[in-house]
Amino acid sequence: MKVSVVTLLQESNIENFNSGLEVLKKQTLGFDNMELIVIDQAESKSEEQIIELAQLAKKANVRVQHDNSLKVEELRGKYISFFDFNYSTSPHLYKNLCREMDMHSVDFVSANLITSIREDRNLAEAEEVIGAGVNAMTGLKLINKESLLKMAGENKIEMSDSFIELLNINFYLQPFTFKYVNKQFYRNKFTFNESYVNNSISHIRYIAEHVDLSASEKSVSLVKIQLLKHLTFLLDKNMFTDNLSEEEQATAYDVLRNFLDLVSKKDIQSNDLDGYTPLFNMVNKKLDEEATHYIKLLRSKRHWYEQTNKYKKYFEKNPYDLEESLSWKLTKPLRLFSKWSVEVKEWFYKVFLLTLAAIWKPLTFNRKIWLVGEREDQAEDNGYFFFKHCRENYPKEKVYYIISKDSPHLYKVKKLGNVIYHSSLKHQLYMLVADTYISAWTFDECSYPAPKKQFIEMFGKQLAKKFTICLQHGVIIHNISPYLHKDRYNQNLIISSSEYEKKIIQNTLGYSDQEVAVTGLARFDNLHELSVKKQILIMPTWRRHLFKINKSSFLRSDYYKAYRNLISNKEFLDMIERHNISVKFYIHNQMQKFMDNFVVEHPNIEFLVKSTATVSELLKESSLLITDYSSVSSDFLYMNKPVVMYQFDPHNNHHAPVKEIQYSNLGSIVSNENELVQTVRRIVENDFRADKQYVKNSQRIFKYKDQNNCQRIYEVIKQKTS
Known part of the structure; x- marks a missing residue:
């Protein structure tokens, strides 16, 4: 060989x-x-x-x-x-x-x-x-x-x-x-990711501890300098400051501290590391969090310094007004032609689609057409259950469901027929020929074709004539006026589950008595004929202040620590093992990008995301819900099942409660981990039965407890749109 x-x-x-x-x-x-x-x-x-x-x-x-x-x-x-x-x-x-x-x-x-x-x-x-x-x-x-x-x-x-x-x-x-x-x-x-950075830091530590010290002092010193430079290179990256956990960053700073003991200030100054002296000083003083902020500021300063120099050099070469420059004047005809060609293209497309709609509408014998939707990749909320009811009971009605082609829920809708793929030509055409838009959210929020702004600009006059209906995402237990107020979305009809909820809609969203129908929510029809398992569903909602932060900041948040600690709590784990209880952990759709950080290895706990779970089925089959402020608590109350609301951050969430339906009406409220575990233990030992007070609240809060919600919604829409 x-x-x-x-x-x-x-x-x-x-x-x-x-x-x-x-x-x-x-x-x-x-x-x-x-x-x-x-x-x-x-x-x-x-x-x-x-x-x-x-x-x-x-x-x-x-x-x-x-x-x-x-x-x-x-x-x-x-x-x-x-x-x-x-x-x-x-x-x-x-x-x-x-x-x-x-x-x-x-x-x-x-x-x-x-x-x-x-x-x-x-x-x-x-x-x-x-x-x-x-x-x-x-x-x-x-x-x-x-x-x-x-x-x-x-x-x-x-x-x-x-x-x-x-x-x-x-x-x-x-x-x-x-x-x-x-x-x-x-x-x-x-792949330059968290794993690579952590592994590289680990390698640097290992090499520093085992490097051959029998070589010349100069060579060994030079190796240590190069390792320090490589370590600093890793720390000076977004991947380190934004994606590594606090513990992982602390490990890296420990390695850096060890190096700073091995390398002289003279070596640092002579090897292009002098600019990191403030960082090194902070690390030596164990000011790790301040060190991370310093790296971010240093990188930001470097970026804007480079940008400033770039534009400074440009304007040194081009000191005149851009519109007075020869290049601007020479390219003006080209720009005008480009703008004109776009406008002509849009005009022809608009005429084509309006003509097609004018031809298509008579071909449907001018029958009423309803478009139904939720989030574009979703079919598991009130929109889906109402559409399902219409297709199974009124197959001749022109009712269509809008969903993206790559949705994990597409198979459910395809079984029912009348599928329209989001943003397709058919979607755009049916937006014009349809009479009624129906959504679990609001139609223009989730079910307009992309690019939405361009479509509205082209067909705003036609869209304004449509009858819009909000089926609701869940029972309103918060003041959601910033999202659904009449001044913003101007729905023609909003569906509610009770007189209590109707008052909330009228008082906080500005809708009149005639614009709110008490029918019960469509998905409640599915909350019967239960086959309940010995299962706890942990389903926290989102937080506005965590929506667009990086991974490192998220891992420092109370939200992450609260739920990560819960699913690692020894008493909690002992309890689910002893009683052989399965736990399903499903965080809000908008927080699922951080799901990997919650995962712990335990045979009784499963971590789910929207592509691997159907929320309606999780709600039906689970015996106990642990949430915080989520309206899914009302679904559980509807089924007379126990709810625990873990509100560890009442002063740091964007959910404003309303007086008509309070959190305390829905389930037990706890504020710390120990209280939560003890409350869950009590419910488990009571065979997952809801306390009598919540069963009474359920009967009071929900006007209907039957499987006719979708039918009542259908009848009220027919009445309003006839």
Whole structure:
């Protein structure tokens, strides 16, 4: 064997396993002339990858092992290489590196990570490579087996990313001969994410602790400076400040503090790190949070400095008024033509669609057409259940449901027929021929074709004539006037579940008695014939102040900590294990981008998102609801099932309660974790029965408790639109 290629299969390179393997198989050195040792450390392999590994293991020149230890003397190759499946390179790389080894008789040769070293730069001395940075030191190498034995010894070595990087660096600290082949390039297709940053910081810590101190003081000092520079590079990234948790950032700052003890101020000043002195001072004083804010400010200052210089240079070259410039005058006809062509195109399209609508309407025998929708990717709320009722009971009615083509709920609607894909030509056409718009939210909020603004500008006159109906997203238990007030959305009809809710709509949203119909909500028809499981549903709503923040800030929030602590609470976990209770954790749609951060490994807890769950079914099958301010609490009350409202942040949420239906009418209110766990325990020990006071409240708050809500809605719409 010419070369033994050792590679670690890990979570960090599993997605590039197949492409990395192809790189090796296509080497012109000949795959059969290479020994491949795959150390399998990956747990999340696909079935295809498992099969591929099994097939590989059958080859005479391949060994797949789960043991992380490796004995160098057992490797069959003359030369050894540590390969990463994230690498991408020329098929001639190993052949060319072998040629260099044979020609120069050195201990090792190193390839050049693309963009690391210029092609015309010759690195002949170890200190030159060290001075070129971490990427240069840890580059892909071809190592003489005898030299590796000298470095690693004859005992088994425990393989890890950190150890391989340390080995690569230590080769430059020992009197080994080498050839840095700067014209032999390879790429690294890693994903720059939280995992990469955390792993890199861990590697830096490991290398600093195990670097070969027997080398010259100058070389060791230079290595530490390069590691510090690489660490600072990682800290000075959005990925670090915005995506890492407080604990992960604290770990990185600990590593930085250790480095600052190893590196002199003189070295910092002479290696372009002087600009980070305030950061280093904060870290030394353990002001970690302030250090993170400083990095953000430093990056912002750098950005605007660069932008200012960019525009300053531009205006130095172009000091005159832009509209007076020759280029502006010369391009004016082109701009006017472009604007005119867009206007003409829009005019023709408008005429085409209006003409098509004028032809299409008579073809439907001028029958009333209703369009129904929810969020464009959703079919699980009042819109869907009303549409389902219409299709099953009035199949001849012209009722259509608007949903996006890639919605996880599409299959449910397709079974019923009359589907219109969101923003399609049919959607635009039926917006013009339909008489009535019906939505669980408001139609213009969720069900207008994209681009919405352009469509309104073109057909605003036609849209204003439509009869609009809001079926409601849930029972109104908050003052939602900023979202649904008549002055803003001007619905012709709003559906409510009770006289209590009707008063809320009239008092807070500005609608008249005739514009609000008490029918019961459409989805309540589905809250009967229950098959309830021994199951707790945790379903908190969203927070406005957390809506657009980054991951790091979210992980510092009381919201995250409250629910993460709950699902990690030992007493809570002991209870669900002892009573064999399953827990479904489903946060609000607008917060689901952070769901991965909540996940804990526990056989009784399942974490769900909108693509893997149907909310209506979760509500029906669960025995207990833990929420905070969500209106789904009213669904649970409707079914006479217990609700616990965990309101740990009453002064830091955007939900303003109303007097007609109060939180205390819906369920138990708790404000801390211990109180929550004890309340849940009491309900569990009471066989999940709701207290009598809430059963009475349910009878008082809901006018109807039957399966005729959709029918009443249908009749009132028919009456209003006839």
